Amino acid sequence: MTTTKKPHLVIVGGGFGGLHTAKALKDAPLNITLVDKQNYHLFQPLLYQVATGGLSPGDIAYPLRAALSKQDNCSVIKAEVVDIDPALKKIYLDHGELSYDTLVIATGVSHHYFGHDDWAKSAPGLKTLEDSLEIRRRILSAFEAAEREPDLQKRRAWLTFVVVGGGPTGVEMAGALAELAHNTLRNEFRNIDPSEAKIVLLEGTDRVLPTYPPELSTRAEATLAQLGVTVLTKTLVTDVRQKTVVLRHNDRSDALPAGTVLWAAGMKASSLGQVLAGRTGAEADQAGRVIVEPNLTVAGFPDIFVVGDLAHFAHQAGQPLPGVAPVAMQQGQYVARLLKQRLNGESLSAFRYVDKGNLAVIGRNEAVANIGSLKLGGFPAWLAWVFIHIWFLVGFDNKLLVVFQWAWNYFTWKRGARLIIGDEASVTKQEEIALSPSLTASS
Amino acid sequence: MTTTKKPHLVIVGGGFGGLHTAKALKDAPLNITLVDKQNYHLFQPLLYQVATGGLSPGDIAYPLRAALSKQDNCSVIKAEVVDIDPALKKIYLDHGELSYDTLVIATGVSHHYFGHDDWAKSAPGLKTLEDSLEIRRRILSAFEAAEREPDLQKRRAWLTFVVVGGGPTGVEMAGALAELAHNTLRNEFRNIDPSEAKIVLLEGTDRVLPTYPPELSTRAEATLAQLGVTVLTKTLVTDVRQKTVVLRHNDRSDALPAGTVLWAAGMKASSLGQVLAGRTGAEADQAGRVIVEPNLTVAGFPDIFVVGDLAHFAHQAGQPLPGVAPVAMQQGQYVARLLKQRLNGESLSAFRYVDKGNLAVIGRNEAVANIGSLKLGGFPAWLAWVFIHIWFLVGFDNKLLVVFQWAWNYFTWKRGARLIIGDEASVTKQEEIALSPSLTASS
Numbered sequence: 001m002t003t004t005k006k007p008h009l010v011i012v013g014g015g016f017g018g019l020h021t022a023k024a025l026k027d028a029p030l031n032i033t034l035v036d037k038q039n040y041h042l043f044q045p046l047l048y049q050v051a052t053g054g055l056s057p058g059d060i061a062y063p064l065r066a067a068l069s070k071q072d073n074c075s076v077i078k079a080e081v082v083d084i085d086p087a088l089k090k091i092y093l094d095h096g097e098l099s100y101d102t103l104v105i106a107t108g109v110s111h112h113y114f115g116h117d118d119w120a121k122s123a124p125g126l127k128t129l130e131d132s133l134e135i136r137r138r139i140l141s142a143f144e145a146a147e148r149e150p151d152l153q154k155r156r157a158w159l160t161f162v163v164v165g166g167g168p169t170g171v172e173m174a175g176a177l178a179e180l181a182h183n184t185l186r187n188e189f190r191n192i193d194p195s196e197a198k199i200v201l202l203e204g205t206d207r208v209l210p211t212y213p214p215e216l217s218t219r220a221e222a223t224l225a226q227l228g229v230t231v232l233t234k235t236l237v238t239d240v241r242q243k244t245v246v247l248r249h250n251d252r253s254d255a256l257p258a259g260t261v262l263w264a265a266g267m268k269a270s271s272l273g274q275v276l277a278g279r280t281g282a283e284a285d286q287a288g289r290v291i292v293e294p295n296l297t298v299a300g301f302p303d304i305f306v307v308g309d310l311a312h313f314a315h316q317a318g319q320p321l322p323g324v325a326p327v328a329m330q331q332g333q334y335v336a337r338l339l340k341q342r343l344n345g346e347s348l349s350a351f352r353y354v355d356k357g358n359l360a361v362i363g364r365n366e367a368v369a370n371i372g373s374l375k376l377g378g379f380p381a382w383l384a385w386v387f388i389h390i391w392f393l394v395g396f397d398n399k400l401l402v403v404f405q406w407a408w409n410y411f412t413w414k415r416g417a418r419l420i421i422g423d424e425a426s427v428t429k430q431e432e433i434a435l436s437p438s439l440t441a442s443s
Numbered sequence: 444m445t446t447t448k449k450p451h452l453v454i455v456g457g458g459f460g461g462l463h464t465a466k467a468l469k470d471a472p473l474n475i476t477l478v479d480k481q482n483y484h485l486f487q488p489l490l491y492q493v494a495t496g497g498l499s500p501g502d503i504a505y506p507l508r509a510a511l512s513k514q515d516n517c518s519v520i521k522a523e524v525v526d527i528d529p530a531l532k533k534i535y536l537d538h539g540e541l542s543y544d545t546l547v548i549a550t551g552v553s554h555h556y557f558g559h560d561d562w563a564k565s566a567p568g569l570k571t572l573e574d575s576l577e578i579r580r581r582i583l584s585a586f587e588a589a590e591r592e593p594d595l596q597k598r599r600a601w602l603t604f605v606v607v608g609g610g611p612t613g614v615e616m617a618g619a620l621a622e623l624a625h626n627t628l629r630n631e632f633r634n635i636d637p638s639e640a641k642i643v644l645l646e647g648t649d650r651v652l653p654t655y656p657p658e659l660s661t662r663a664e665a666t667l668a669q670l671g672v673t674v675l676t677k678t679l680v681t682d683v684r685q686k687t688v689v690l691r692h693n694d695r696s697d698a699l700p701a702g703t704v705l706w707a708a709g710m711k712a713s714s715l716g717q718v719l720a721g722r723t724g725a726e727a728d729q730a731g732r733v734i735v736e737p738n739l740t741v742a743g744f745p746d747i748f749v750v751g752d753l754a755h756f757a758h759q760a761g762q763p764l765p766g767v768a769p770v771a772m773q774q775g776q777y778v779a780r781l782l783k784q785r786l787n788g789e790s791l792s793a794f795r796y797v798d799k800g801n802l803a804v805i806g807r808n809e810a811v812a813n814i815g816s817l818k819l820g821g822f823p824a825w826l827a828w829v830f831i832h833i834w835f836l837v838g839f840d841n842k843l844l845v846v847f848q849w850a851w852n853y854f855t856w857k858r859g860a861r862l863i864i865g866d867e868a869s870v871t872k873q874e875e876i877a878l879s880p881s882l883t884a885s886s
Contacts, residue, residue: 039583039862057860070630076631077590095591096591147521148520188508418509420481
């Protein structure tokens with residue numbers, strides 16, 4: 001029996017883009033290696049549910065090895081890619097190196113503090129499981145701190161939660177926080193009334209969900225108001241200090257004491273994008289995303305593809321495609337198709353994104369959806385959101401369990417995964433609320 | 444309307460003992476404050492399932508505030524107790540202080556390294572959620588390290604897992620590890636065969652489960668052997684160094700290179716036991732457990748009770764009652780009854796533990812049970828174990844979900860919660876396997 005050596009495809013990143021590339025090549029005559037620094041695929045759209053105690057990490061993350069165990073042409077390596085040599089066709093890992101024939105980079109983006117990286121400590125973003133557990137710990141610890149705080153002003157600060165950024169993540173976080181405070185935690189404290197918690201959503205433009213049609217933004221703002229979220233649009237953050245957010249709104253500067261500040265604004269390409277641009281001379285946009293060719297390759301490197309959030313693809317709409325899961329999945333599937341065609345000596349026309357619509361959930365029974373010319377709100381949109389999200393828990397054998405968990409949360413208002421786990425040191429660090437007289441709440 | 448000030452009962456610790464004391468006093472005319480340094484009740488008997496990826500933390504931990512939200516006479520404070528003043532009837536917290544009329548201490552025990560606390564880093568024990576996540580991370584990272592390790596000897600070391608201590612926890616851990624390696628992970632790796640993993644269970648006495656009847660120990664050892672666990676009895680650990688366990692067995696010293704060492708031996712009272720003994724002059728046993736009166740009070744302090752693992756109660760069997768959940772629950776319920784009688788000016792006879800039997804699970808379909816004169820093994824014992832454990836997920840509204848999760852794991856052999864989360868630094872630290880020539884495996 002002779003075996004001809006099959007071409008080696010290396011995929012870096014096991015998110016929606018990378019995993020769908022690999023899965024769509026199930027029967028292709030390729031050796032595939034998927035490299036990820038984590039050992040799991042993460043369903044990022046539900047991270048905010050972990051951050052607010054509705055789901056456990058195990059519900060929204062699934063081991064990559066398990067997702068690909070039945071795919072004989074694919075192996076998984078848990079490692080971080082530190083460098084790329086396109087001339088030698090090699091990538092360098094923190095442990096060892098790999099040669100490739102074709103390379104797919106799908107390492108996504110992280111959040112961005114607009115040049116204020118020092119804000120990260122005070123205002124964590126929500127991109128990883130670790131982020132979501134840290135945010136969960138902060139939110140729950142803030143209520144605990146308020147419960148034992150005798151000083152009224154400090155207690156009020158502990159019960160103030162600021163979400164920076166009115167995109168889908170910010171809207172979902174603010175809505176879930178409001179439900180947590182106003183419903184789930186009701187009756188659980190004796191010294192404070194959690195429903196007095198103040199949730200403030202800050203947005204720089206003139207409406208939340210600025211990439212959605214205006215009528216859905218209006219609807220979202222009304223729903224948020226009903227849930228008790230204070231929405232401040234046209235508001236910029238100029239500083240995030242120890243337990244205080246400094247805002248600029250209508251040419252006025254205000255300091256808002258807040259025990260918890262969450263960051264849902266800004267986006268920056270993962271560092272491998274910069275490495276790739278440096279090594280290939282590819283152009284990158286301001287956020288560091290790699291500008292790709294119509295077929296998702298890097299200019300001049302037909303064997304290097306970039307898919308998902310890291311790719312800046314502007315050949316279709318003039319502006320880059322949004323960084324959402326459906327784009328990443330379709331790009332992964334496109335690259336898989338293209339590689340199969342190449343094996344047959346054929347070529348494939350440019351990538352085209354088929355926009356099936358956008359959805360953002362705001363709370364129990366409340367979501368907004370923009371599906372083609374259809375604009376949904378309220379319960380129908382919420383139901384669509386739930387089913388689409390559960391449906392796309394790719395490779396998750398426990399879809400059914402997540403449905404049960406959701407149904408359970410829905411009917412009981414409980415969020416059973418409200419656990420404060422980990423680093424006590426940072427809890428203690430968090431205790432300090434300094435209320436200097438000049439920074440008194442204007443609210 | 445006049446309100447007479449109700450007596451203040453302070454319970455320290457929200458485990459089985461503390462939580463059952465509080466719950467059994469639901470309608471009593473008392474002000475109850477439950478103090479715990481965590482915000483959740485932990486179902487410790489299932490910790491090993493989290494450590495091996497079968498369940499998520501949210502499945503076995505439940506917020507104390509939620510468990511007690513409907514009990515109007517009870518408030519919860521998340522704090523650590525640092526000191527007790529029995530003369531002033533006060534306890535001192537890391538945040539503030541509390542006065543009490545009656546005090547119940549139920550802070551349990553942690554593991555004990557027999558004077559070798561430096562082993563803790565190399566051989567973590569399993570008492571907290573943080574422990575279970577750290578152990579899960581180590582186990583899964585060891586397989587990842589083995590997959591990318593070119594050196595055969597080092598690879599073999601990464602695939603060696605040593606569990607120290609053949610009590611129920613050690614037996615359950617070893618059985619679950621064997622199932623993980625030999626079934627769940629099968630087909631998930633390309634360079635290693637996880638079923639070649641070597642799981643070694645070390646026990647100092649002449650049989651595993653030394654507190655069970657000998658025939659059940661024999662049965663457990665046979666089952667473990669079937670699962671592929673190497674059981675070494677009459678074996679003492681004399682050193683745990685970087686990736687090597689030094690054993691003493693039949694007067695011979697052996698060094699066993701092992702990527703992962705888990706500690707399931709030894710037990711030490713929580714530090715509050717020492718504080719209590721110091722402040723009250725109460726006697727403590729060698730492990731630091733407080734020796735209690737027949738009614739579970741501390742000698743000379745009728746208003747201070749100790750329940751659960753921290754209590755050394757030897758009035759019934761001559762030797763102290765075992766540190767298991769049923770003892771703690773019955774003691775909590777006893778103290779609640781006694782306090783209600785006291786409110787009526789009545790007294791109560793001494794505490795008596797009703798032993799309903801012991802159970803240890805070894806693997807899928809395999810457990811041993813000792814229920815009265817009945818000794819069960821195999822599937823019936825396993826089924827009994829599953830149902831009793833799920834039944835006693837006290838206050839867990841999500842019992843049903845855990846049943847589904849179990850059924851799922853049972854029928855699919857999947858362990859979906861196999862996530863490596865957290866501290867990359869310690870993963871890197873863990874990478875070093877030093878195989879000095881003098882310490883070559885004897886196995």
